[in-house]
Amino acid sequence: MPSIPASAEALPGAAPPVLSLARLGVIFDTPAGSLIAAEEVTLSVARGECLGVVGESGAGKSQVFLAVMGLLPPNGRAVGSARFGATELLTLTQAALDRLRGSDIGMVFQDPMSSLTPHLTVGEQLTEVLRRHAPRGAAAARARSLALLERVHVSDPAARLGQYPHELSGGMRQRVMIALALAGDPALLIADEPTTSLDVTIQAQILALLAELKREQGLALILITHDIGAVAGLADRVAVMRAGRVIEVGAATAVLKEPHSPYTRALVQNARRLEGRRDEARLDGTLNAPRLEGMTTQPVAREDAPPVLAVSDLSVEYGVARAWLRPRRRLAALSGVSLALRAGQSLGIVGESGCGKSTLARAALALLHASHGRIVWMGQGVEQLPPATLRALRRDLQIIFQDPLGSLDPRMTVAQIVAEPLSVHERALDAEGRRRESHAALERVGLARELAGRYPHELSGGECQRVGIARAMILRPRLLVCDEPLSALDVPTQQQIVTLLASLQASSQLAMLFISHNLALVRQLCAQVLVLYLGRMMELAPAATLYAAPRHPYSRELLAAIPSVDPDIEPARLRRVRSGEPPSPLAPPSGCVYRTRCPHAQPVCAERVPAWEQPAAGEGIACLRWRELP
């Protein structure tokens, strides 16, 4: 078994690299010829060091490390050299590689759900790895599993051992993945986008855990990500990849603060723009000034016209069957939410996954049945309308979805997809008129006409999302609901879509409901922000006020979780990250639902449900103690 040379322990300062790549290239043989995914990659990582590998999707960063691990698909091959300690990995036999993987080199992937076996419990999966690594008895394996879960700060580890992956939250699953990767006492941990599919609060927790492992166990860590914030917090050195090549490599502070290549500069700038002016804003934290500023950014809406969308006291409950013949339990996905949107207004809805954001979007558009409450579209109550009238009204209320590809019918061409709303609401239009309209709609979202004949799977994610926007905008609706429209996209693409949405909104008095877990993006687009937690409203405030001086403890936690691009402050921020995850909506805490995570919780919070107070027009807060909080 290969091991790290002893000198690594003796001389921590000039430690020989744990992994060193020299002129590594990855080539795929496709029917269309050879495709070079990466070339001339020369990198190394030492004990106790974190190497951040950043780049957009398709930059070849994952392929390089899949090649290192011998995990390339059959048509891929690697050239050059990749040495782990003294072992050359590229020429290793499959059996030797198998021994190495999972023991000396651990791996963590983006999607913990698909990386865990669904029909085995957490305990079974951990013991399987542990026993392959070293023969031991059941009791010893269990004890070691428990220790590993504790190591990665899984709450209630003994109970988790008996649970299946689907019973865990995304954050817990990622922790279990890390525990699995640690099972063989690896010297090197390769984490490929470990936080991408997680909420900001959980992202910060996972990054903090990785930082701790690196610090306390001297793990060599390779963090592959497109998220500059993650790299700023964790990496000692950064390599920037583009189109299969490393274009810049150096110490994290140097690369992120004074990037040499224009590409790196653009990446960092993009990330910084997303971060917004948060830090300055928080400094001048006087409550009143920014709030006034926020009020003025709110476009003046005609008060006489009925709101485009008004929702009052909306609740959505699902029946959850627990077991055969047992009574169904009610899961309150949303309770008591009220909001109103007038023409030209934009409201952001933020919260962690499972807080009811998407449920709210769908219930507001009558795409799912509300158990309680009233939904009014342009002055007409949705409940009383006959189905045909309801469908006719839909032309004014459109939605764009999270999954750019999944929201387009794979059997239709772009032109057909975009023109579909016309076939419902503009029946008089002939084929020529439809073609003209759909071309105009494509143009408005910045798509070339040539794409009209293509199928969705032939487009990039950003193009797909533009098609979705073109479809939603073709009838010039009065309300656009955006349900996490950016979370599946690359950062530069996100920025383009944000710009597009902002310009569409500015040009057409569009009311917009923008749902996202990314507070930085919401800040750019929305004048007002509503914070949801476990299906309940926590705080409503003008964006400027919320970002400068959040009142609700939960809003504060959310804001604190936004990563910073600055390598000077980000590591310190990671050390302060608060633990805790939202409780199950099946058994919400009594009183204030947030109290289990709230740093300011008092006994009274468990007894009384906080009322929705409205300190000023367009503001609201549900917290018993908000007046007393520092």
Next chain:
Amino acid sequence: MSERAAAPRGLWSDAARRLKRDRLVVTALAVLAALTLLALIAPLLAPWSYDSLDWQHLAQPPALTGTHWFGTDRLGRDLFVRTLAAIRLSLLISVLASGVSLVIGVTWGAVAGFAGGRTDGWMMRFVDVLYSLPYLFVVIILTSLFRRDNLTVLLLALGAVGWLTTARIVRAQTLALKRREFIEAARASGLAPGAIVLRHIVPNVLGPVVVYATLIVPQMILAESFLSFLGLGVQEPHASLGNLIFVGAQEMESAPWMLLLPAAFLVALLLCLNLLGDGLRDAFDPRER
């Protein structure tokens, strides 16, 4: 990054391209086409018809140089013509029955799956009840109620059972599709439920259904042959592969060609159709090889 093909590639053209590369499937398709063509044309060109009797040649063995290439049966009917006529009838019945069962099955399954809830429950229970009826009983009752040589009854009997599996497959597919965002997008666009089923659900389940259809045709041929073998299906003097084999089986010892020739054609036909079905499945879903 990925390079783009010059022409837009839909699922169908993709599938067709992959299908063309599969030599076995192309061969099967060619044999199938040749058999069909032969079955359609040859009886017209041959000097005999399927029911004309040649008293000079009773129970003749096959002879490529003689007047009857495949020989004759006990009544002196030309076996070449009868076999091809049988293929024609078997293909006709099975394709029609498959078509009927596909139309009913796709509609039933898509509506049940999309409607969901109680409607779905009742529609699928109905399918379960039909499944649990002994199929042979139904056929026997049907055929004894009506005239024996009534093709419609046979089609009805075959179709009545064939659509059940299709309905189940389509319903399962629909349930999976229903949760996809593009269906939600269609609802948000204001499309009526019927239009959603027609425009988004049905085209998207067609891939697996086409595959199933090529596997259901041989099943239908087999079922038809089986019924005819039992004397419940196609009646003399009409020829189907089933009743040819039945007659051939009775003469097995004295005139083996009467059994072997139609049986060989039945096997060839089924083999080709099954190969085509497998090929189509691979073509539509190249990942699940």
